[in-house]
Amino acid sequence: MTSTVLYQASEGVATLTLNRPDVLNALNADILRELREAVDRAAADAEVRAVLLTGAGRGFCAGADLAARQGGGVSDSGTLLRERYHPIIMALREMPKPVITAVNGVAAGAGMSLALAGDVVLAARSASFLQAFSKIGLIPDAGSTYFLPRYAGEMRARALAILAEKIDAEEAHRIGLVWKVHEDAALQDEAGKLARHLASMPTMAYAMIKEALNQSFSNDLAAQLEVEATLQSRASRTEDCKEGVAAFVEKRKPQFKGR
The missing domain is CATH 3.90.226.10 (2-enoyl-CoA Hydratase; Chain A, domain 1)
Known part of the structure; x- marks a missing residue:
């Protein structure tokens, strides 16, 4: 079939x-x-x-x-x-x-x-x-x-x-x-x-963007600011973030791995 x-x-x-x-x-x-x-x-x-x-x-x-x-x-x-x-x-x-x-x-x-x-x-x-x-x-x-x-x-x-x-x-x-x-x-x-x-991009960041946006309509500003802070803390520790910053400093194209 x-x-x-x-x-x-x-x-x-x-x-x-x-x-x-x-x-x-x-x-x-x-x-x-x-x-x-x-x-x-x-x-x-x-x-x-x-x-x-x-x-x-x-x-x-x-x-x-x-x-x-x-x-x-x-x-x-x-x-x-x-x-x-x-x-x-x-x-x-x-x-x-x-x-x-x-x-x-x-x-x-x-x-x-x-x-x-x-x-x-x-x-x-x-x-x-x-x-x-x-x-x-x-x-x-x-x-x-x-x-x-x-x-x-x-x-x-x-x-x-x-x-x-x-x-x-x-x-x-x-x-x-x-x-x-x-x-x-x-x-x-x-x-x-x-x-x-x-x-080919930092897909873990995309996942966290979706997570933040999904919560935004049920939160007031203070609660959403806290969501952003919590997720940004997680995002900043990813390999992709470290690679993105390094590539920016070294003026080269980043190689993201979704990790």
Whole structure:
């Protein structure tokens, strides 16, 4: 049987490709299970220092595969989210490695949530984003009600969720949902180039950056200053920090090892 998530590791980068192109990589029980396994595999592999998530074919992810009844015995939507979606979103956000999502087409519903779970979101010029939930009487899930107001602001988040209007890549970039937009033919090359660059950098620092940012919204200023001090103390003792300082003083290119 063809894998619904392709996994390839090379040059310090794990590339995870959603692989149900005939249904725009819609999420069913199989793809959710395999994606969870792939994310966990990338997190556990010491040779992997950056992760790239994208979709096969002409779409990134069209969201939940309603036609396939992906519940697979799970009748309650909340239970389905807790058991199959939430672990993936949390694993991506808490992974001690940078995660790039390369949105190569439609990102709708939970597929948009999945795209926004990346640390750096890139999009093809033809990509589109859609909070489709309200069209079928549902609310945004898989993290969208968390990501949208933080990235786009509360008013835009409310409009995107309630109106369920599709926006293109340029608009997504304009309102802060996407870091950069690339021409369709260049997206995968640019995403791969960025992932390889991140994999060559001080990835332990990236892990601590993610840790600090993940805590920032629940902390007041004093608490967040303490988080920064604690993590900076750890960062300053890493081999990569020592190498970075030495390379700066010696006016040479640093050779980071992710340690």
